[in-house]
Amino acid sequence: MPETITERGSRSGAESASGPRTGTGAPEAAPGTAPESAFEAKIAADERIEPRDWMPDAYRATLVRQIAQHAHSEIIGMQPEANWLTRAPSLRRKAILLAKVQDEAGHGLYLYSAAETLGTGRDELLDKLHAGRQKYSSIFNYPTLTWADVGAIGWLVDGAAIINQVPLCRCSYGPYARAMVRICKEESFHQRQGYELLHTLAHGTPEQHAMAQDAIDRWWWPSLMMFGPPDDESAHSAQSMAWKIKRHSNDELRQRFVDICVPQAEILGLTLPDPDLKWNEERGQHDFGAIDWSEFKEVLRGNGPCNEQRIGRRRQAHEDGAWVRDAAAAYAAKRAPGTAGPGEAAA
């Protein structure tokens, strides 16, 4: 039952959200005003910052870094799941997976679009991704070894993403927040299809159950790492929280995720691979085992199982698509005199 969401809700309203872009951002604030204090006042009042507003360079740079990494994660994230498109076990599952992978492309586009409002072009961001100068989520450097991994990604990886992203719908930067509203609506289908897939496997043959359990065993810990390093080691957290880009700490969100997953795993009939996982009556939360951050750092450093493969595929796809982009541009140029509005001189 994928579609729980159909309408567009009260998104950005009629304002020109991404609107006409101004070059490298805001015209400097009008003489006689203090742009910095106007910015701080908006943040303090929980108002949104919009593209043409003055903003500190560091705020802009932080957003570009975060939104770009987020956008890259969406499009790199298409790869591990696309790996199973041609081997989906039924037409139903295949259609669902196709729709999900297409959504990820869409999410990437919403986010690149949001990044562009900050004055950084999508081509520039893609170049940096291809050159390894910008990152994407480490989770996508793990392989999808079995069909059950598609379920584990939907339930755990998209589940973790939702926990991370829901607060971003209230992010202080308007275009990013609006993109997240749209993305979050679509993610819930992703998570449910994964959960349903795992539930089906877990209640199938012993082999299918084992396959589902194996997928959970491999994806659980990397999913917990998706929330980022512990609060006391997180380089950007404090400033991002002060700017209201980020609303909750990494550890807080991780805890929320664990507490949500435990009962869901019980209903699946699968075990989360953590012997230390148990309910703590006093805290009203689950205790869980120590995360192996050395693994996280290794993957981040480029030494995960699939780092090279992912970037290699991305570069290749970009290069393979060059002729399509060239053809579309050539076609547009050729037709331009005929279709352009009045006043447009023929080429």
Place this chain on the structure above:
Amino acid sequence: MSAEAEDAGRRTTAGSGGTEPSADAGAGAGAAAGDWPLWEVFVRSRRGLSHVHAGSLHAPDAAMALRNARDLYTRRQEGVSVWVVPSTAVTASSPDEKDPFFAPAADKPYRHPTFYELPEGVRNL
């Protein structure tokens, strides 16, 4: 890893869509060669409602912008009609002008019905 056949290369290409963009199309700055223009997308979610800004995208021409807008913003029946407008065609008030520009409305509360005091017991007014 070898276990991943990763056999969906063509699809990935298609999926990543137009990869040719420029930011700040509005300023006309930084449009590197090969960049596609930026379009603003407006969607009418159903009959009886007006078109509402949904987002933006890059496309080489209006026809492709419409198709891309369909794929990007109406995958779940969010719309019955789509407009695409070149971003450069939008003229916007600058945030800097905000106060003086919108000021004339600020001191005219009598434009709102709540400004007026009604006598006790009056109905249908």
